[in-house]
Amino acid sequence: MNNQARVKTILLLAANPRDTSKLQLDVEVREIDEGLQRAKKRKQFKLEQKWAVRSRDFYRAILDTQPQIVHFSGHGAAEDGIVLENEMKQMVYVQADALASMFKLFARKGVECVVLNACYSEVQAEAISQYVKYVIGMNKAVGDEAAIAFAVAFYDALGAGLDIEDAYELGKSQMMAFMEHQTPVLKKNELTDVSTTFETDVIPPNPYQGLSAFGEEDAAFFFGRETFVNELLQTIRKQPLVGVIGPSGSGKSSVVFAGLIPQLRSEGNWLISSFRPGNQPFYQLACALVRLLEPELSETGLLREAAGLAGDMQQGRITLQQVAYSIKERNGGKRLLLVADQFEELYTLCQKEEQEGFADAMLAAISQENLTLVFTLRADFYSYVLSYRPFRDALQQFTPQLLSSMKRxxxxxxxxxxxxxxxxxxxxxxxxxxxxxxxxxxxxxxxxxxxxxxxxxxxxxxxxxxxxxxxxxxxxxxIANHAEEVYQQLNESQQKQAERIFVQLVRPGEGTEDTRRIATRAEVGEDNWGLVSYLAGYQARLVVTGGDLTPLPPFPSREGGIESPSPRRGGVGGEVSFAQDTVEVVHEALIREWETLRKWINANREFRTWQERLKVGLREWKNNNHDSGALLRGVPLTVAEDWLHKRTEEMTQEERDFIQVSVRQRKRRQQFLVFGLSGVFAVISGLGGFSWLQWRQAQQIQIGQSEALANYSTELWNQDKKFDAFIEALRSAKPLRSKDNPPLQVVATLLNAVYNVKERNRLQGHSSGVSSVAFSPDGKTLASGSDDNTIKLWDVATGKISQTLTRHSSGVSSVAFSPDGKTLASGSDDNTIKLWDVATGKHSQTLTGHSSGVWSVAFSP
CATH class of the missing domain: 1.10.8 (Helicase, Ruva Protein; domain 3)
Structure with a gap:
């Protein structure tokens, strides 16, 4: 017991928030650790390492480890304080009085020395020294390499048995090479006792999470779900696939990240990584895997490797099980756990083909027992998972864990x-x-x-x-009162901006509740992004911003210059920015409880429901390489034009372009039709004005190709190939574009084609408008889709209906034949695609997954 009492815990807290210049904190921590490992007095010290980016991470680490020495490495800014992040991942300063209040408590729990290895931290050191015997701070900006030299020498000295004052002097001596040996300052206070009373005007850091989920770093303050977490832990040991399914707000993410994962990590034989599917599930999965494959990669390297791996997995060149096997081989056979959080994003943000492909990749991997997959899913999306048979079968084999409300x-x-x-x-x-x-x-x-x-x-x-x-x-x-308070503090212009922002953050429900959605900067409006940043800030906390990281040149420092290659521990520059900024409401509870938002949603429901459908059509058009067949037409185009006129400012440039290209395509079709009919009627009306003499003169010239085509047209007519005859007749009229007059044989053939074919191929039978038609590859069958919810198949030769297909519950927007002509696909406003056997007219399959009407269908070649 006495030997144990003499062991001192050193807690290394490192913080390098995202908007601050990059420091070599990993080097500092590693060299301190290596120095203590070879020290003579190694057994007298226990080293704990924590990344304390947030204020709550800072104090929680001290509470958990009960250290005697606390070492902070990071940025500082004089009176502003040390630099950390808030819960919204924005840079904040923790000032001297807040640190002093914390260490007044921590001193009672055994903290006797604090080292603040950050620029301008003498201010904080002075405040803390009221309660802690030894505190070291920096009286000016300190270079990264000099700071590392001081820290390594300080702990080498402690490991050799020197006291804190001697260790401080040795550390200073190692900074002489950098001309910074006067920078560290030791504050010493001969304390005999620390008061057990507290400052009543200083509020301790908040242990609650607000609208955010508890994370792994919050495990020490996560209470109430112990029973469920223990059951989940037992299930993980028996099943390779574990779904955590429950209603929105039931705490699914918290039980996994703050409950399950900390316990698994404590076992020491698990490799764990997590991701959210987003709208690029393979890429997000690849990021999670690359972090395990190559943990030392820079952010730029991670992006590059993840993009390549995602493409390989999506194309089937590399399988998930192969990657999982490689990860396990590199880590001595440890068990691999992947957590897919908010799995419903796969169904709200991805197309059906990608949903099924991603599910197949995951299911194939767990079947090989190379990994364990945990996914969290909102209960109202459970039917989406079950609708895909392989996934349904897997969940029947591996029972999901159902999470409901907490007991009192x-x-x-x-x-x-x-x-x-x-x-x-x-x-x-x-x-x-x-x-x-x-x-x-x-x-x-x-x-x-x-x-x-x-x-x-x-x-x-x-x-x-x-x-x-x-x-x-x-x-x-x-939450509603807080949101309304924030809203009422905005001026009139900002309130209008707020409505514009929030209606884009809600996906109107169609048979389900309204749900939150991730919107891009373009969708909420570039001019509104300043307000978005405020709403995401520490005081508002109504939205969460994010995006894909892309390397950019260093940010300007606070003084206006560019950060140097060897950054100072007081800079607030950065190395990364967002390629595509995104924003979402902080939690769906806001959608349910904030009355002002509910009014906005209801007032804009018709527009937003239509806009979500437009986004589906736009994605289809882009996925089909901007094929004109996927453009808007008919009634959908008319509706889109109307909304474009009314709400153009609330559409992205891509959405506006999609509508405008559709309009131009319609004009081209109309012009082509008018030109074709004008030519035919010009031919017919001009025939009566020919005199016998004119005909005789023309006959001498108009022989050759036109007569040959006319003869061929007549031959086709006699073979009952009237549609082909009509085409050849039109070809024979080409010479009419010249000043010469046509041969009588050409005129007669053309007249016969125009009058007879037109009458014999007028197809009537639908009770409502026809939205789409398609010919079979052999040209013998015509399919037509109508707003009367039916599809009719016509015999082209006779113009008669051969079959009527009636399984859709809403208008049929698109039809297409397979290349072999044996299968017909139909898309409908009932959000489904149906496949039909052309020979029998029987319905063979229904494809579901769209959240709004299907405007275009097509087969691959």
Whole structure:
């Protein structure tokens, strides 16, 4: 016991937020670790390493490890504080008073030395030194290499048995080569006792998550789901496929990331990576795999390798099981776990072909037992998964874990235990009051967390009060009240912008609830992005922004210059930016509870429902290499023109272009038709004006090709090939474009073709408008799709209906024959594609997955 008591824990906290210049923190941590490993007094020290990007990561790591020495590596900015991130991944400063308040508590728990290896951190060191005996800070900007030299020498000295003051002097000496040996400052305070009272005006960091899911780093404050997590843990050990399925807001992501994964990592024999499918599921999967394959890759290298791997997997050149096998081989046979979070994105953002291809890739891999797949799925998308037979069969074999509302005692733990861990109390009966308001609705969990987050900010003397709870509007109204408060603080112009933004972040439900969607910067409007940034900020927290990382030149520093190749630990430059910015509402609870947003959705429902259908048509057009057959036509085009006129500012440039190209295509078709008919009628009307003499003169000239074509046309006519005869007759009229007069034989043939063929091929039988027609490859059968919900097959030779196909429940928008003519495909406004056997007219298959009408169908060659 005495030997154990002498062991000191050193906690290395490293932070390099995304919008700050890149530091060599991994080098610093590694060299400190290596130095301690070979030190004479190694057994006297225990080294813990944590990436503490957020404020809550900072204090949670100290609470979890109970260190005697805390070492922070990162950026600092004098009075502004050390640089971390908030929950929205935006850069924030933690000021001296907040750090001092934390370390007043931590000193009671054994912290005796703090090293702030960041620029201008002397201000924070001075504040902390009131409560901690030894604190080291930097009195100016410090270079990255000099900072590393100081840290390595400091811990080498401790490992050799020197005390903190001697270690400090050795560290300074190693900075002389960089002319920075006067930069570190040691604050020493001869403390005999630390007061057990707290500053009542300083609020400790918030342990609740608001509308965000608990992450792996939040595990120490995740309470209430222990039973479910234990069951999930047992299932993971028995099944290669585990679905965590539950309603929106039931905590699916939290139980996986804050509950399951920390326990698996503690076992030491798991490799774990996670991804969200998004609209590029193979690419997102590839990113997760490359992180395991090559963990040392730079962000640029990750992007490049992931793009190549995604293409190979999608084309079948490399399989997921092959990649999984390679990962396991490189890691001594450890078990591989992939987590596909928010799996419903596969069905809301991807086409059916990609959905099935991705599912096939995942199912093939788990069948080889090379990996374990966990996916979280919203319950209202369960039918989408079951509609694909291979996936349905897999879920029948590997039972999913169903997550519902938390029991009352579980909710009580989620409320009380995080506060208790930070020594904050709830007033008598407040917990019970909150529980009564939460009820048993599964979607209320994020609202509870958000209410607790707001309540925490209003605590008095480390007590959460009934009065504060009344002020925030309770559980159900907290998020709505907060959103309305943010909205009312906007000026009139910004409020209009807010409506424009939020209606694009909601996908109108068609038979389901309205759901959130990820919108691009273009979709919400470039001019509105400044407001988006504010709404995503720490004070608003109503939306979440993101995007695909792409390397860019360094950002300007705060002083206006460009960061140097060896960055300083006070810079706020960066190395990455977003190629395509995106935004989404912070949680679907906002859609349900905020009345103003509900009004916006209902007022814009017709437009947004149509716009989502337009996006489907646009994707089909792009996927078909801008084939004119996939353009809008008929009634859909007329409707699109109307919306373009009314709401053009709310469409992306791609959407506007799609409609305008469709309009131009329609004009070309009309012009072609008018030109063709004009030519025919000109021929017919001109015939009566020919005199016998003119005919005799023309006859001497008009022989050859025209007469040959006319003879061929007559021959076809006699063979009952009247449609072919009509075509050849029109070809024989080509000389009429010249000044010469046509031969009588050509005129007679043309007249016969125009009058007779026209009458014998007029097809009538539909009870409503015809939206699409297609000829079979042999030209003998014509298929027509109509708004009367039917498809009719016609015998071209007789013009008679041979079959009527009647399985669609809405208008038929498109028909197409397979290259061999044996199968007919039809697309309908009932959101389905049906396949038919042409010979029998029987329906053979229904393809589902579209969320709106199908405007175009086509077979591959």
């Amino acid at each position: 005692e579980e909710l009580e733990d989620a409320i009380a235990l995080p506060a208790q861990k930070l020594e904050v109390q709830l007033e008598a009966q407040l917990t019970q009051r909150i529980l009564d308001d939460v009820g048993q609705e599964p979607g209320n969990l994020p609202l509870l967390e958000f209410a607790l987050t707001r309540l925490w900010e209003k605590q008095e003397n480390r007590v959460l009060t009934h009065q504060a709870y009344d002020e925030i509007g309770g559980v159900k109204k907290a």
